[in-house]
Amino acid sequence: MGVAGTLExxxxxxxxxxxxxxxxxxxTVELKVRMDCDGCELKVKKALSSLDGVKTVEINRKQQKVxxxxxxxxxxxxxxxxxxGKKAEIxxxxxxxxxxxxxxxxxxxxxxxxxxAPPGHVRKVEPTAPxxxxxxxxxxxxxxxxxDDNPNACSIM
Numbered sequence: 001m002g003v004a005g006t007l008e009x010x011x012x013x014x015x016x017x018x019x020x021x022x023x024x025x026x027x028t029v030e031l032k033v034r035m036d037c038d039g040c041e042l043k044v045k046k047a048l049s050s051l052d053g054v055k056t057v058e059i060n061r062k063q064q065k066v067x068x069x070x071x072x073x074x075x076x077x078x079x080x081x082x083x084x085g086k087k088a089e090i091x092x093x094x095x096x097x098x099x100x101x102x103x104x105x106x107x108x109x110x111x112x113x114x115x116x117a118p119p120g121h122v123r124k125v126e127p128t129a130p131x132x133x134x135x136x137x138x139x140x141x142x143x144x145x146x147x148d149d150n151p152n153a154c155s156i157m
Contacts, residue, residue: 024053024071030091031066033081035059040086047084048077063118065091093121 035041041059044066048057053071060066066088068077074090081088097120117123 024073026055026069026071027074029068029072029074029077031068031078031081032064032089032091032093033066034064034087035061043084044081044086047080051077051080065118092123093117094124096120096122 033044035044041061045057045059048054048066048068051068051070051072054068054077055070056068058067058069066081078088078090
């Protein structure tokens with residue numbers, strides 16, 4: 001615990017008195033915010049920096065990504081970002097290396113592919129149960145070969 005941590009602990013101890021407030025955990029919130037110029041970037045940074053508990057605000061305008069670290073709530077950060085008038089959402093992408101590689105299924109691929117995603121990233125899609133059309137049944141070929149439903153069944157039967 002450094003000097004800053006000790007001073008913060010002591011100031012919390014002195015100011016809180018007998019009431020013990022549950023403190024939020026340190027977390028990192030990633031947002032996708034549409035920014036076109038330096039003015040947009042400054043406006044978003046200023047709005048997010050003014051939130052209570054924010055330690056750092058990092059902006060990558062090329063990826064349209066804002067990373068906020070501190071003792072903050074994700075919904076409050078998103079609400080403050082939207083209050084600037086910019087289109088904002090929780091960061092919807094994950095690195096491609098994290099995605100479980102499954103055999104090609106057209107529907108899941110179409111949901112995860114996003115041409116606006118940064119290089120090496122895909123859209124985060126919640127895994128769903130396979131649909132009835134995607135379920136493949138492996139039947140014994142001999143069962144269908146000698147079936148009464150098969151018109152090409154063995155003529156000996």
